[in-house]
Amino acid sequence: MLSADFISALEAICTARHGAAVATMDAGVDEGNLAAGVVALPASTQQVQAVIRLCRQHKVQVVPQGGRTGLAGGALSAPGQLIIDMNRFDRVGDPDAVAGCIEVEAGATLQAVQDACSKVGCSPGIDLAARGSATIGGMVATNAGGMEAFRCGVMRNRVLGLEAVLPDGSVLNDLTRVRKVNEGFDIKHMLIGSEGRLGIVTRAVLALEPLETAAATALTGFATARDAVEAFAMLKAAGGLLRAEIMWRPYAEVTAAQTGLEAIPAACEGDVLVLFEMAGDSHDTAAEKLQDALSELPTLQGGLVAQSESQAADFWRIREDSFAVERVWPGGLWYDVTVPLDRLDDYTQGLQARVQAVSPELFVSIMGHLGDGNLHITIAAPGGASPVKDRCDAAVFDRLKDMGGSISAEHGIGLEKREAFAAHGDPSRQALTRQIARSLDPDGLMNPGKIFV
Amino acid sequence: MLSADFISALEAICTARHGAAVATMDAGVDEGNLAAGVVALPASTQQVQAVIRLCRQHKVQVVPQGGRTGLAGGALSAPGQLIIDMNRFDRVGDPDAVAGCIEVEAGATLQAVQDACSKVGCSPGIDLAARGSATIGGMVATNAGGMEAFRCGVMRNRVLGLEAVLPDGSVLNDLTRVRKVNEGFDIKHMLIGSEGRLGIVTRAVLALEPLETAAATALTGFATARDAVEAFAMLKAAGGLLRAEIMWRPYAEVTAAQTGLEAIPAACEGDVLVLFEMAGDSHDTAAEKLQDALSELPTLQGGLVAQSESQAADFWRIREDSFAVERVWPGGLWYDVTVPLDRLDDYTQGLQARVQAVSPELFVSIMGHLGDGNLHITIAAPGGASPVKDRCDAAVFDRLKDMGGSISAEHGIGLEKREAFAAHGDPSRQALTRQIARSLDPDGLMNPGKIFV
Numbered sequence: 001m002l003s004a005d006f007i008s009a010l011e012a013i014c015t016a017r018h019g020a021a022v023a024t025m026d027a028g029v030d031e032g033n034l035a036a037g038v039v040a041l042p043a044s045t046q047q048v049q050a051v052i053r054l055c056r057q058h059k060v061q062v063v064p065q066g067g068r069t070g071l072a073g074g075a076l077s078a079p080g081q082l083i084i085d086m087n088r089f090d091r092v093g094d095p096d097a098v099a100g101c102i103e104v105e106a107g108a109t110l111q112a113v114q115d116a117c118s119k120v121g122c123s124p125g126i127d128l129a130a131r132g133s134a135t136i137g138g139m140v141a142t143n144a145g146g147m148e149a150f151r152c153g154v155m156r157n158r159v160l161g162l163e164a165v166l167p168d169g170s171v172l173n174d175l176t177r178v179r180k181v182n183e184g185f186d187i188k189h190m191l192i193g194s195e196g197r198l199g200i201v202t203r204a205v206l207a208l209e210p211l212e213t214a215a216a217t218a219l220t221g222f223a224t225a226r227d228a229v230e231a232f233a234m235l236k237a238a239g240g241l242l243r244a245e246i247m248w249r250p251y252a253e254v255t256a257a258q259t260g261l262e263a264i265p266a267a268c269e270g271d272v273l274v275l276f277e278m279a280g281d282s283h284d285t286a287a288e289k290l291q292d293a294l295s296e297l298p299t300l301q302g303g304l305v306a307q308s309e310s311q312a313a314d315f316w317r318i319r320e321d322s323f324a325v326e327r328v329w330p331g332g333l334w335y336d337v338t339v340p341l342d343r344l345d346d347y348t349q350g351l352q353a354r355v356q357a358v359s360p361e362l363f364v365s366i367m368g369h370l371g372d373g374n375l376h377i378t379i380a381a382p383g384g385a386s387p388v389k390d391r392c393d394a395a396v397f398d399r400l401k402d403m404g405g406s407i408s409a410e411h412g413i414g415l416e417k418r419e420a421f422a423a424h425g426d427p428s429r430q431a432l433t434r435q436i437a438r439s440l441d442p443d444g445l446m447n448p449g450k451i452f453v
Numbered sequence: 454m455l456s457a458d459f460i461s462a463l464e465a466i467c468t469a470r471h472g473a474a475v476a477t478m479d480a481g482v483d484e485g486n487l488a489a490g491v492v493a494l495p496a497s498t499q500q501v502q503a504v505i506r507l508c509r510q511h512k513v514q515v516v517p518q519g520g521r522t523g524l525a526g527g528a529l530s531a532p533g534q535l536i537i538d539m540n541r542f543d544r545v546g547d548p549d550a551v552a553g554c555i556e557v558e559a560g561a562t563l564q565a566v567q568d569a570c571s572k573v574g575c576s577p578g579i580d581l582a583a584r585g586s587a588t589i590g591g592m593v594a595t596n597a598g599g600m601e602a603f604r605c606g607v608m609r610n611r612v613l614g615l616e617a618v619l620p621d622g623s624v625l626n627d628l629t630r631v632r633k634v635n636e637g638f639d640i641k642h643m644l645i646g647s648e649g650r651l652g653i654v655t656r657a658v659l660a661l662e663p664l665e666t667a668a669a670t671a672l673t674g675f676a677t678a679r680d681a682v683e684a685f686a687m688l689k690a691a692g693g694l695l696r697a698e699i700m701w702r703p704y705a706e707v708t709a710a711q712t713g714l715e716a717i718p719a720a721c722e723g724d725v726l727v728l729f730e731m732a733g734d735s736h737d738t739a740a741e742k743l744q745d746a747l748s749e750l751p752t753l754q755g756g757l758v759a760q761s762e763s764q765a766a767d768f769w770r771i772r773e774d775s776f777a778v779e780r781v782w783p784g785g786l787w788y789d790v791t792v793p794l795d796r797l798d799d800y801t802q803g804l805q806a807r808v809q810a811v812s813p814e815l816f817v818s819i820m821g822h823l824g825d826g827n828l829h830i831t832i833a834a835p836g837g838a839s840p841v842k843d844r845c846d847a848a849v850f851d852r853l854k855d856m857g858g859s860i861s862a863e864h865g866i867g868l869e870k871r872e873a874f875a876a877h878g879d880p881s882r883q884a885l886t887r888q889i890a891r892s893l894d895p896d897g898l899m900n901p902g903k904i905f906v
Contacts (some may be wrong), residue, residue, distance in 0.1 A: 038879055048799075072625040098682060101793070126820050142564055149633060153610070156639070156642075157606070165883075168457045172879065176791075176858070178826050178862075179603075180598050180825050181859040181862065182595065182646050182860040182864070182865045183878045184866065185643055185646065185858060185885070185886045185889055186645070186883075187882050189643065190885075191638060191640055205478075229551060237663060238805055300622050304836075312689055339631070340549075340554070340630040341550055341551055341552045341553065351787060372632045372633050374631075376879060385484055404614065404628060404630030406629055407636065408636050409634065411635070412635045421636055421637060425637060428619065428623050428624060428626060430637060432638070433638045436892065437638075439892040
């Protein structure tokens with residue numbers, strides 16, 4: 001437990017909550033995240049520095065938190081630790097359409113940044129379902145991905161400049177607003193994706209993209225992922241492709257059935273369904289362009305272009321209601337991997353076979369972001385039983401690294417993937433991760449236990 | 454000088470050259486680069502490892518070299534050091550158009566990679582004038598930029614996977630072929646742009662872009678950089694903009710006069726000239742598209758769309774013959790900075806005024822890559838006299854960091870920019886650069902003296 005001295009020193013620096021005040025913050029939904037029971041709410045970089053220095057002095061471990069939307073346990077805390085909640089860092093600067101960038105504070109939500117950018121016809125070039133809660137700082141710390149990564153990159157590619165408080169309480173002040181900078185090692189790239197172990201992000205400059213205001217959506221069917229990848233390449237070459245989300249049929253059938261939309265996936269044949277979203281000057285021109293492009297696809301096994309916004313919303317519901325799988329197949333194991341586009345069939349067919357070898361009763365759901373080969377996989381047993389984790393892990397991770405893929409695509413390692421990282425990560429990358437963390441944070445106070453023990 | 458023991462141990466590992474054999478390699482043009490006088494030419498990652506371990510054992514400093522096309526002195530060597538020449542690492546893998554990537558060895562030239570990719574209708578998404586000599590390893594080590602960075606990113610954004618021999622002789626084996634990877638700190642981003650101080654790049658996986666095979670070029674004039682930036686944004690939004698190179702008039706007039714092309718810049722008005730290159734299905738459709746887009750520009754002060762490839766080549770000669778400035782104004786100081794696009798007029802006008810205050814006789818030449826605000830600046834005195842470096846440095850670097858720009862855009866720090874980096878770089882970034890180098894290379898054997906002392 002934190003001492004009364006520490007808490008009173010903390011309260012002299014910034015707003016803090018502890019005891020019952022923490023319990024009421026999120027009414028129990030965040031039990032693991034808030035287990036530390038003491039939360040600092042700094043509102044300036046200076047306050048974050050002071051809190052970090054206080055923690056060093058008292059050897060108190062720190063868990064930074066943003067929107068707490070991560071799925072890998074990167075924000076879990078324990079009694080005796082201090083949560084640094086960054087939500088008061090919520091200022092969003094004016095987007096500069098000429099320079100193509102915006103400066104934002106770490107606690108601003110993605111949605112708030114998107115809204116500010118849209119006023120000048122721009123977008124931060126990244127989007128994900130948790131946009132209303134996920135904060136920029138958390139997205140930087142976890143190098144978030146999402147649906148636009150194939151054309152705009154992941155969070156790492158969106159960050160032009162970064163301010164962060166480092167483990168020794170000093171500040172990395174690298175708020176450049178340009179893309180071409182070669183001034184010594186690019187330290188900000190060490191912080192991006194470091195899951196809080198190298199510092200606390202306080203501010204970032206993000207690059208902007210033009211905002212597409214009108215788009216049309218199609219649901220399409222293909223016999224194989226290879227055909228879907230070929231279609232993706234053709235639609236991308238046609239220009240204006242905004243999104244390409246892939247679902248293997250079992251996933252789409254489960255989520256569609258949960259929302260009474262069974263007729264939609266049934267209208268396409270093939271094992272692989274893809275949602276394509278194409279930009280245009282208006283919905284109608286976009287729909288026409290999409291229809292034309294689809295009619296050129298030699299391998300299409302049925303496709304529907306949404307005729308209205310509400311129909312498009314139905315299509316997207318089938319993709320986005322991923323929790324439906326958990327409702328129908330509770331207790332499943334989830335994975336987040338990347339597979340090179342030339343190996344998707346090979347990998348998914350092998351995965352099915354390996355899981356069936358574990359137990360023929362297991363259900364395998366696969367969907368994800370087609371353009372970058374990022375698959376979200378769930379393996380579940382009937383009746384809410386727990387699948388055997390070791391054997392399912394082996395089935396999912398087998399050969400992934402050899403084919404040039406990744407065991408952890410966009411959700412990070414946190415606590416959940418730590419064993420997988422230790423077992424499958426490049427030994428040299430693991431060793432350097434530890435070495436650099438030790439060099440910058442010799443007392444191991446920054447989000448300890450996340451990524452590696 | 455290196456001992457006979459060391460050299461015979463080196464020769465047992467791999468091909469090596471020393472003494473007169475080194476002097477004949479480049480017939481004197483590379484005097485500073487080859488001053489070490491001993492060159493190892495490893496042909497496998499294992500050989501690089503063995504050479505690095507031998508150097509550690511003998512405490513011999515190492516200078517890695519690729520195409521030796523850098524302009525910042527990053528490949529300079531001295532007697533007693535060992536050059537590791539990576540040119541035997543020249544294998545280029547088969548480009549995979551489906552997965553969108555290619556694996557190449559560090560000594561392959563950019564041109565060799567471009568040629569291989571073009572056979573499958575792809576491009577590595579990066580281009581620069583030294584393409585015939587610059588190697589992929591050197592481009593990774595310096596985080597090269599070039600003309601396509603505004604749409605495809607800099608080298609950092611092109612690298613999906615990396616293999617490198619680290620200062621302790623171990624190998625970072627991170628040859629992923631995908632974009633979404635979150636597995637601990639992204640060590641490869643620490644190596645990219647580290648100018649040889651953290652390891653020697655041996656192999657990389659690069660992302661591919663579709664190759665544009667037909668294009669048209671226009672030379673355009675604008676009163677201000679602000680107008681040029683606005684035109685850039687409009688042409689980019691029209692789709693297919695491949696390049697946008699900016700030249701302030703004094704630069705274009707000097708290079709045009711050297712090649713008898715004075716009539717070309719004279720056909721445009723305004724202080725700021727821009728070369729736009731636009732893709733199309735054929736030269737004619739591209740030229741038509743470019744002409745249409747230019748006709749919509751409210752601020753255009755004259756423009757010429759090249760009617761043939763040879764006319765386009767003349768336009769490009771004016772931009773690319775940057776050594777013409779050195780011939781007419783010998784002994785000048787050169788700079789490579791980045792300015793946010795909303796500050797280009799502000800910065801360049803201030804620069805002119807500051808240089809005139811140093812001496813009204815000084816000539817200022819400015820050109821660069823419009824889309825990312827990367828300016829190449831030369832300041833020269835009449836009659837080959839040397840401008841006062843300290844005062845010119847101050848004139849160029851003044852306020853750059855405050856406006857979110859960079860003192861070193863794409864050529865790196867090397868030896869040439871070391872003082873500027875020490876004076877203007879973020880102190881925290883400098884400190885961490887040193888700390889991480891010390892942690893990974895405690896004996897300081899890897900390209901010592903480059904970036905920082």
